[in-house]
Every structure is written in C-alpha cells, then in structure tokens.
Amino acid sequence: MKNTHVLIIGSGTAGPALSLFLKKAGISCAVYEAYPYTEGLGGGLSLAPNGMNVLDELGLAEKLKARGTVALESCIRNETGRILARIDNGGKKYGQPAVALRRSDLHEVLTQEMQQQGIAVAYEKRLTDISFTNDNKNVIAHFADGSHVEGDILIGADGIHSQTRKIVLPESPDPSYVGIIGIGGFVPLSAVPDLSDRDRHSLNFTFGHRGFFGYCGARPDELMWWSNLWREKELTKEELNDLSIETVKQEMLSIYCGYHEPIPRLIARTGPPLKLNIYDILGLPAWHQGRVAVIGDAAHAVSPSAGQGASMALEDAMYLAKLLRELQGDHELAFELFERERKPRVERVVAEGRRRSSSKKSVSPFESSLRNAMIAIFFHLFGERSQDWLYRYRIEWEERAAAA
Numbered sequence: 001m002k003n004t005h006v007l008i009i010g011s012g013t014a015g016p017a018l019s020l021f022l023k024k025a026g027i028s029c030a031v032y033e034a035y036p037y038t039e040g041l042g043g044g045l046s047l048a049p050n051g052m053n054v055l056d057e058l059g060l061a062e063k064l065k066a067r068g069t070v071a072l073e074s075c076i077r078n079e080t081g082r083i084l085a086r087i088d089n090g091g092k093k094y095g096q097p098a099v100a101l102r103r104s105d106l107h108e109v110l111t112q113e114m115q116q117q118g119i120a121v122a123y124e125k126r127l128t129d130i131s132f133t134n135d136n137k138n139v140i141a142h143f144a145d146g147s148h149v150e151g152d153i154l155i156g157a158d159g160i161h162s163q164t165r166k167i168v169l170p171e172s173p174d175p176s177y178v179g180i181i182g183i184g185g186f187v188p189l190s191a192v193p194d195l196s197d198r199d200r201h202s203l204n205f206t207f208g209h210r211g212f213f214g215y216c217g218a219r220p221d222e223l224m225w226w227s228n229l230w231r232e233k234e235l236t237k238e239e240l241n242d243l244s245i246e247t248v249k250q251e252m253l254s255i256y257c258g259y260h261e262p263i264p265r266l267i268a269r270t271g272p273p274l275k276l277n278i279y280d281i282l283g284l285p286a287w288h289q290g291r292v293a294v295i296g297d298a299a300h301a302v303s304p305s306a307g308q309g310a311s312m313a314l315e316d317a318m319y320l321a322k323l324l325r326e327l328q329g330d331h332e333l334a335f336e337l338f339e340r341e342r343k344p345r346v347e348r349v350v351a352e353g354r355r356r357s358s359s360k361k362s363v364s365p366f367e368s369s370l371r372n373a374m375i376a377i378f379f380h381l382f383g384e385r386s387q388d389w390l391y392r393y394r395i396e397w398e399e400r401a402a403a404a
Contacts, residue, residue, distance in 0.1 A: 004028065004329060007141050007151035009127050010158035014296030014313035016110035018157060019119045020058050021321030024397075031114070032125040032141065032149070034158070042103035043184050043274040044224035045304075046071060046203060046216070049089065049391045051311025052096035054318045057397055061096055063109050068101025069217030072201045076379065078372045079208025081260030085379035087387070089203070094391045100203065100216045100224065102186070106310065127163045130154060130292060139291040153331045154292045155320070157313075160279055162298035168289045175279035177234045178303055182278045183248065184226035185270035186218060192262045192269075195223070203307075206263065207375065209368035210255050213263050225266045226304070227252065234277040248273040278303055283347050288335035295320060295338075300346040308349045308390065316342060318395050345393065 004027055008015045011033040022029045047055070047064065055061045072091065076084045091097025114121060126144040133140065139154045156164025160175045189200070200217040211228065218224040229251075252267045281301045287294050296313035319342060323334040379386070 004153070004324075005030070005151040006324075007032065007139065007149060007154040009141065009154065009156045009164050010034075010162075010296075010298070011107075011111070011121060011123075012157065012159055012296070012313070013106065013110070013310050014298075014317050015155075015157035016107075016114055017054070017058070017314050017317035018155060018295065018321060019114055020110070020117065021318050022324070023117050023119055024058070025321050025325035027321070027324060030120040030122065030149070030151075032127070032143070033121065033123050034126040034163075035123065037111075037121075037123050039104060039108065042107070043182075043276075044100065044186070044218050044226065045103050045106070045310050046098055046100045046307050047106070047314075048098050048308060048311045049091060049094035049096050050393050051308075051314045052099055053094070053394060054311070054314040056096050057318065057395075058113065060109055060113060064099055064101060064106065065097075067105040067109065067219065068099045069220065070201060071098040071100045071203045071216055072198075073203075075199065075202045075204050076375060077204065077206045077260065078368075079206060079210070079259045081206075084207075084372055084376040086202075087379060088384055090384060090387070090391055093384075095394070098203070100218055102218055102224070103310075105219070127158065127167075130164070130167050132291065136290075152291070156292065156294040156298045157296050157317075158298055160281065160297040160301040162294055164292065165284075165294050165298050168292045169284065169286060169294070172284045172286075173281065175281050175301055178278050178280055179230060179232065180278040180303075181229040181231050181235060181275060182226065182304060183229055183252070183273065183275045184224065185248070185266075185273040187223045187225065187266050187269045187271065189217075189221050189223055192223060192265055195262055206259060207368070207372055208256075208259055209365045210258075213256055213259060215263070215266055223266065225263075225270070227256070228278075235275070240275060240277075243273060243275055245270065245273060248275065280350055282350060283343075287339045287343070291331060293320070293335045293338070300343075300350055302346070302350050306349050306352050308352075312346050312349060315393070315395060316346075318397070322395065322397060349390070 006029040008031045011031050019029050074087045089098040128144050129142040131140045138150050140150050142148045203216045206213045213227045215225040280303045287299045295316040302309045320338050327334045
C-alpha cells in the first residue's frame with residue numbers, strides 16, 4: 001500500500017493499536033485526539049487472552065503484565081462467600097493469560113510505544129466534519145480549531161459517542177443505555193492484608209440478591225473493584241460530576257454491607273471512585289462508507305459485563321491493518337472484508353454482554369438462590385468450554401503474507 005496515509009480519529013485503545021499495526025505494516029498514519037493528553041484517568045479493565053495475544057504481536061504483553069495482575073482464573077461466589085465455581089482463564093491454552101489493570105496503564109503503554117516509533121499524535125483536535133477532495137481520491141478531516149488534515153482514508157476510533165459515525169453513518173442507531181450505572185474504585189493492597197494470593201490473581205464475581213460485586217488485583221500494590229447499580233434513567237452530567245468518595249461509600253455499603261469479606265472492606269477503604277452510565281450498540285447497518293470506516297466502540301460498543309471491550313478493539317485494529325497491508329491500497333475491499341468477517345463475532349459479544357448484565361440485577365432471596373444454583377450447574381457442566389469461542393480466536397499477522 002505505497003504512499004497511503006491513514007487518518008485515525010481517537011487515541012483510546014483502538015486508535016493507538018491501529019497506528020502501531022499500520023507502522024508494522026509500513027503504512028503511514030497519524031492520530032488525532034479531541035482531548036488533551038492526561039495521565040491516570042479512568043477505571044480498571046481486564047484484557048482477556050485474545051486481547052493479550054494482540055498486544056503480544058506488538059511486543060507489549062510483558063509490559064502490561066508488569067503493570068497489572070495476571071488473572072489466572074475466575075471465581076464465582078454467592079453473597080456469603082460460598083464458592084459456586086472456579087474456572088481456569090486458560091493462559092497456557094490460548095497463548096497469553098488474562099490481565100487485570102488500570103485503563104490508564106494500558107493507554108500509557110500504547111502511547112509510549114507510539115512515541116518510540118515516531119507515530120504522530122495531535123491532541124485537542126476535535127473532529128467537526130469530514131469532506132472529500134474534488135476528485136474523491138482523498139478524505140479531509142476538519143477540526144474545531146479551524147484546522148484540517150488530508151489523507152487517503154480515515155478510521156474513526158473515537159468511542160461509543162463517535163463523531164465519525166455521526167457524520168458518515170447518520171442512519172446508525174444511537175448508543176443504548178442498558179439500565180446500569182457502572183461504579184468502581186481502587187484500594188491499596190495493604191488495606192486487605194489477609195487476601196490470599198490466589199484471590200488476588202482471580203477475577204472474583206459475587207452474585208447476591210442485592211446485586212453483583214467484582215474484585216481482583218490491579219497494579220501490583222493495589223486491588224480494584226466494580227459493581228452495577230440498576231437505574232431506569234441514566235445519570236445526568238450534574239449527577240456524574242457531583243461525586244464524592246463518602247457518597248459512594250455510603251451508597252455501596254447500604255447495599256453490600258452484608259456480603260462476604262473483603263467486599264465491605266474494599267468499599268470502606270476505596271480511593272477516588274468512578275461512576276458512569278453504561279451503553280452498548282446492538283448493531284450498526286454498516287461500519288464503513290467510501291473512504292471512512294469505524295472500529296472499536298465506535299462500531300460495536302460492548303457492555304463491560306462481557307469483559308471484552310478493549311480486547312475487541314485490539315482485535316479490530318490488528319485485523320484491519322492486516323487487511324490494508326495485504327490488499328495493497330484497495331481500501332474498499334479491505335473495509336468490506338473487515339466488516340463481513342468481524343461483525344458476527346463482535347455482535348455475539350455485545351449480545352453476551354447484555355445477557356451477563358441482566359444476570360446481575362438485584363432480585364428476591366429465592367430468585368438469587370435459584371440463579372446461583374443455575375450458575376453452579378452451568379459451570380460444572382460447561383466450565384471452560386463456555387468461553388472457548390471467545391479466547392481461542394487468533395489473528396495470524398503473517399499468515400496470508402507467507403502464503404502469497
């Protein structure tokens with residue numbers, strides 16, 4: 001793909017990863033981000049084995065493991081602490097293990113790698129419009145500061161509220177609020193000195209009649225926790241901004257004070273909290289139009305309950321770059337193949353996220369007991385096989401090139 005230049009809108013996860021794979025493919029690109037560069041913002045996430053395999057192709061897997069905590073298994077409990085199931089997360093089976101970490105650490109590792117490789121990133125470049133040259137051979141991105149840039153193709157990696165999607169795919173549905181307020185925080189590991197090393201290296205999920213609660217290791221010296229609050233209407237900007245540690249503690253302890261340890265202690269010792277409305281996008285009619293395509297959350301936002309949002313974005317980035325390299329300039333065919341081959345997988349993941357979210361509602365004690373019994377039976381019968389379709393997926397970077 002000689003003399004091609006790609007404009008990437010957004011520097012969350014998909015955008016930086018795409019830029020690194022394009023660099024690896026010998027394709028010129030630049031990244032444009034609406035916000036100033038900031039450090040340390042955001043909550044936690046888990047990178048599943050399929051996402052870590054993508055990062056390993058970039059040579060970044062070990063850096064992420066050092067920043068976070070390898071999650072060797074998932075442990076599911078009821079509110080009294082009785083273990084319903086333990087499931088191996090399959091690191092050896094799938095190549096790389098699952099890793100839990102701060103979102104900001106993932107962003108920092110990707111950003112540092114972009115800097116080392118000389119990939120241009122421009123901050124405070126808020127996209128306002130997209131146009132095309134008179135001969136329709138180039139695309140132009142226009143920004144709020146009055147500037148514009150020109151490239152051969154443009155990729156919108158600008159998140160669930162994507163401006164790229166709104167401009168070039170105006171018939172697309174808006175993101176759907178799924179009835180959940182996501183809430184979470186970080187706690188020093190020293191605050192829970194009796195936590196076993198096994199639990200620190202587990203994704204711990206507790207299902208009780210008053211709601212769901214999860215926790216695991218994050219940075220080597222801390223833990224992170226997350227939960228869902230069911231609410232019919234999404235929080236307003238004012239409500240999201242009016243957030244204090246004490247308010248979150250009181251709200252969460254009123255719900256989870258009767259749950260097993262260390263849940264009450266995690267809430268009581270939490271640092272600055274995170275609270276946000278949860279959205280997803282069930283399906284777009286198309287992911288591309290002409291010289292423009294969307295990837296990651298801009299194309300298929302996934303509920304955090306699926307545990308796959310970042311991993312899907314990383315897969316998108318690797319696969320699109322691979323197609324652009326192999327098809328040598330035929331962006332139309334690359335976009336068509338990308339959408340055709342990725343859409344069934346990611347739409348299944350979005351549906352799975354919604355299904356998992358619905359299982360985390362507060363219910364009656366009887367319904368909770370019934371649900372937990374079904375969880376224990378399901379994982380006893382299917383166990384690791386239930387997640388095999390997610391984790392075994394691999395993109396072979398050199399496969400087609402070698403065959404050619």
